[in-house]
Amino acid sequence: MTAITHDLPNAACADVxxxxxxxxxxxxxxxxxxxxxxRLRSSVTSQICMGIVAIYVLVGLASLLPYFDxxxxxxxxxxxxxxxxxxxxxxxxxxxxxxxxxxxxxLEFQGRSVFWRVLYGTRIALLITVCASILSLGIGTVLxxxxxxxxxxxxxxxxxLFSTVSSIPWLLLVIAMAYALQGNESPQFMQEHPxxxxxxxxxxxxxxxxxxxxxxxxxxLMRGEVIKLRDRDFVAAGRTMGLSNFRILFRHILPNTTHxxxxxxxxxxxxxxxxxxxxxxxxxxxxxxxxxGKMIDDAKLELLRGxxxxxxxxxxxxxxxxxxxxxxxxxxxxxxxxxxxxxx
Amino acid sequence: xxxxLVRKLLLTIPTxxxxxxxxxxxxxxxxxxxxxxxxxxxxxxxxxxxxRHEMWLDKPVWKQFLLTTVFQFPxxxxxxxxxxxxxxxxxPVSLAIQVPVFFIALGLQLVLALFTASRRGQVPDxxxxxxxxxxxSVPPLSIYIASQWLFGGYLRWFPVAGWSTGFFYAxxxxxxxxxxxxMMDIGWGTRFYRTTVLEEISNDYVRTARAKGVQxxxxxxxxxxxxxxxxxxxxxxxxxxxxITGALLLERLFQIPxxxxxxxxxxxxxxxxxxxxxxxxTAVAYCLMLVMTDVLYAWVDPRVALK
Numbered sequence: 190m191t192a193i194t195h196d197l198p199n200a201a202c203a204d205v206x207x208x209x210x211x212x213x214x215x216x217x218x219x220x221x222x223x224x225x226x227x228r229l230r231s232s233v234t235s236q237i238c239m240g241i242v243a244i245y246v247l248v249g250l251a252s253l254l255p256y257f258d259x260x261x262x263x264x265x266x267x268x269x270x271x272x273x274x275x276x277x278x279x280x281x282x283x284x285x286x287x288x289x290x291x292x293x294x295x296l297e298f299q300g301r302s303v304f305w306r307v308l309y310g311t312r313i314a315l316l317i318t319v320c321a322s323i324l325s326l327g328i329g330t331v332l333x334x335x336x337x338x339x340x341x342x343x344x345x346x347x348x349x350l351f352s353t354v355s356s357i358p359w360l361l362l363v364i365a366m367a368y369a370l371q372g373n374e375s376p377q378f379m380q381e382h383p384x385x386x387x388x389x390x391x392x393x394x395x396x397x398x399x400x401x402x403x404x405x406x407x408x409x410l411m412r413g414e415v416i417k418l419r420d421r422d423f424v425a426a427g428r429t430m431g432l433s434n435f436r437i438l439f440r441h442i443l444p445n446t447t448h449x450x451x452x453x454x455x456x457x458x459x460x461x462x463x464x465x466x467x468x469x470x471x472x473x474x475x476x477x478x479x480x481x482g483k484m485i486d487d488a489k490l491e492l493l494r495g496x497x498x499x500x501x502x503x504x505x506x507x508x509x510x511x512x513x514x515x516x517x518x519x520x521x522x523x524x525x526x527x528x529x530x531x532x533x
Numbered sequence: 534x535x536x537x538l539v540r541k542l543l544l545t546i547p548t549x550x551x552x553x554x555x556x557x558x559x560x561x562x563x564x565x566x567x568x569x570x571x572x573x574x575x576x577x578x579x580x581x582x583x584x585r586h587e588m589w590l591d592k593p594v595w596k597q598f599l600l601t602t603v604f605q606f607p608x609x610x611x612x613x614x615x616x617x618x619x620x621x622x623x624x625p626v627s628l629a630i631q632v633p634v635f636f637i638a639l640g641l642q643l644v645l646a647l648f649t650a651s652r653r654g655q656v657p658d659x660x661x662x663x664x665x666x667x668x669x670s671v672p673p674l675s676i677y678i679a680s681q682w683l684f685g686g687y688l689r690w691f692p693v694a695g696w697s698t699g700f701f702y703a704x705x706x707x708x709x710x711x712x713x714x715x716m717m718d719i720g721w722g723t724r725f726y727r728t729t730v731l732e733e734i735s736n737d738y739v740r741t742a743r744a745k746g747v748q749x750x751x752x753x754x755x756x757x758x759x760x761x762x763x764x765x766x767x768x769x770x771x772x773x774x775x776x777i778t779g780a781l782l783l784e785r786l787f788q789i790p791x792x793x794x795x796x797x798x799x800x801x802x803x804x805x806x807x808x809x810x811x812x813x814x815t816a817v818a819y820c821l822m823l824v825m826t827d828v829l830y831a832w833v834d835p836r837v838a839l840k
Contacts, residue, residue: 353551356823357816358775365556365812368800369564459670466672470782471800485674489786492682493693504675511670 221448225524235520241513249315252308261309261479264300265291271491272296274303274498295498297484298491306479307502313480314510317395317465318458324400325457326407326450333411334446338419338438347408355405363464367398367473391475395468399461407453414446448525455518459511466507481507537831541824552816553602560809561597567805571610584610588806606810611802616810619795626696627784627791630707631776634714635769641715642722643765647753649723650730661723668720677786680713694788710787714780729764733757763833767826774818 229235251257265272274295278288291302336347354362371394418424419442427437462481468474469482476483481503488500560567568584585591589600589607600606606616649658685693691709733739734757742752784794792811799807831837 349547349551353548353555356548356552356820357555357812358819360781361812361815364781364796364800365559365808366563368808369559463672466674467782470674470785471797473800482672482674485672485678489674489678492678493686500675500678504672504679507675508671511672512666515666515670 221525225448225521228524229520232520234516238513238517238520241509242517245311245510245513246315248308249312252312257305257309257312260291260305261301265296265302270296270300271298271496272300294502295496297487297499298496303484303499303502306484307481307506309479310481310484310503310506313392313475313478314462314465314507316392317399317480318461320392320396321399321403321461322454322457324396325403326454327404328401329404329407329453330411330443330446330450332404333408334415334438334443336408337412337415338434338442340416344412347412351405351408354402359402360464360467362402363398363468364471364473366402367394367468367471370394370397371473391477395465395474398468398473399464403457403460407449410449410453411446414449415442418442418445452518452522452525455514455521459514459518462507462511534828534832538824538828541827545820545824548820549602549817552813552820553598556809556813556816557598557601559812560805564805567803570803571805601809601813604814607806609799609804609807611799611804611807616807619807620792620811620814623790623792623795626789627793628776629703630710630714630783630789630791631780633707634711634718635772635776637711638715638718638722639765639769641719642726643758643761645719645723646726646730646761647758650727650734651749651753653731665720665724668717669724673717674782674786676717677713677782680709680716681786684709684712694786696789706787706789710783710789714783725768726761726765729761730757733760763830766829766833770822770826770829771819773822774815 229239272292272295275288275292277285278292279285290304292304294303294307297303297306332347332351336344357365423441424437427441432440465474465480466482466485469480469486474480474482484503485500488496488503491497492500564570567588568581568590571588572581572584582591587607587610589597592600608615609619612619645661649661652658681693684690692706696706697703739752739757742756743749747755781793781797783789784791785797788794795807796811798804799811827837
């Protein structure tokens with residue numbers, strides 16, 4: 190017996206410790222979110238887009254400072270007229286200096302700085318997107334989950350509701366809602382808190398018009414998903430254990446549907462920014478503060494006079510944000526919904 | 534088939550009632566007093582009453598409801614004409630632009646979709662995807678304004694805005710809006726049909742055809758295109774009501790006297806009968822077109838009707 194072991198070619202075999210498991214079994218378990226994040230992180234385009242969105246969010250948050258409120262309204266000089274974008278100015282001796290930021294993108298028709306107005310527009314766009322999304326995602330989730338889970342007459346009622354709302358083309362519905370809401374006084378609680386009034390101002394109309402109309406898609410998706418989930422074993426197991434319906438919904442079914450919410454949010458953000466431009470054009474949007482849509486609308490007559498900087502600045506701002514969100518939304522959909530992979 | 538149609542039509546009745554409800558809720562309950570909105574601040578109470586009478590606001594609510602449901606609307610406050618007369622006058626103008634845009638865009642979308650789907654993953658595919666995503670991210674208003682300036686003001690190839698009756702003069706004015714609209718529409722449609730074509734290509738019968746030795750182009754045009762026409766037709770039917778509504782931004786910017794322009798003007802002048810009429814009519818038309826889509830789908834694919 191011993192003679193055979195001495196003949197073994199690899200003497201290291203004698204050092205093998207039996208307690209350590211072979212390398213292949215030591216991975217951490219893969220979850221949907223970990224997997225999705227890895228996919229998102231791996232592509233360079235996704236990283237760039239996430240960076241761009243992060244920059245926009247930072248600019249939006251920075252523009253909450255009162256410095257911005259002053260800068261968007263003060264005219265650059267006494268002339269109160271246009272000026273093209275200037276990067277460098279010359280002083281009396283002919284030396285070149287870097288111009289102050291206010292002039293980098295030029296001045297619009299009242300002499301105010303386009304640069305600061307574009308940055309302020311970021312805040313308005315983000316405010317609209319976030320608030321309208323909260324509203325529409327909230328309504329869609331609640332109604333969809335209730336319809337899918339309880340079934341019966343509640344399901345029929347909610348199905349009738351979203352079929353009806355979706356029968357009206359969305360843009361038309363937003364316009365009708367904004368038309369109906371225009372000129373209404375701000376709600377009571379906003380007038381009592383001037384800080385809120387300053388933050389929101391004329392934006393409430395747009396937020397309500399967008400948020401109260403866009404919930405139908407998510408409602409449908411959630412209802413379909415919940416109907417599929419409620420027959421699964423883990424729900425039956427929960428019921429057997431004596432969990433209440435509420436707990437099952439919140440702790441078990443809802444977390445399995447959050448990927449739909451995220452995807453819908455990223456697509457909706459693009460739509461809200463674009464529709465805000467349309468509303469501004471129709472005069473139903475934000476009137477007192479500079480939003481990108483308002484800047485483009487103001488600029489439509491300027492262009493024929495050769496003043497191109499305001500419309501270009503606002504368009505580029507919208508374009509970059511929507512491009513980043515579109516690409517990110519595609520990447521999110523690929524990462525979070527395995528069934529959609531491969532069809533592109 | 535007839536039973537299916539009847540069943541679908543009956544199911545739309547609660548939806549149409551819901552549409553009337555929503556329209557009424559929006560324009561009478563949520564909005565502030567339409568008469569005051571139209572009149573502005575200076576009018577006296579007597580003038581307000583007269584305006585209310587014109588807008589049928591003094592009729593009992595159930596009667597207003599009923600009249601709206603059967604498409605009876607008060608006269609437009611601005612034009613003092615029946616809304617239907619206005620629509621009859623302005624809809625052809627909108628159609629004159631939207632119909633060419635629709636068919637040209639559809640043709641281009643299908644060609645591009647088939648082209649990029651057959652060359653999936655290669656350079657043309659990436660190029661087209663790149664440009665369509667670009668096109669979807671730019672606000673349409675900027676493109677309209679920019680092309681108005683570029684082609685109208687700077688290059689002077691087309692007039693900046695305006696309209697004229699008479700076929701040959703109208704072409705002159707319609708050319709730029711048509712070109713710009715087609716440019717804007719191609720992006721979304723190409724992406725959508727490309728996905729449809731790709732799904733179609735992954736079916737077994739395409740593999741069989743290729744195995745039989747059928748050329749790639751013939752496979753695409755003879756087999757795949759036919760099956761792709763189903764979603765194309767359903768999209769077409771659903772888009773019909775929007776052809777009449779016209780493009781709101783386009784008509785306002787290019788001063789085209791179509792229905793879209795009428796809606797925009799009505800919003801600006803607080804002409805509530807017109808706004809409500811257009812919203813309600815378009816919604817009902819869209820609803821009926823959805824039914825048509827379902828029926829067409831069942832006609833092409835009889836298995837659907839059996840469910």
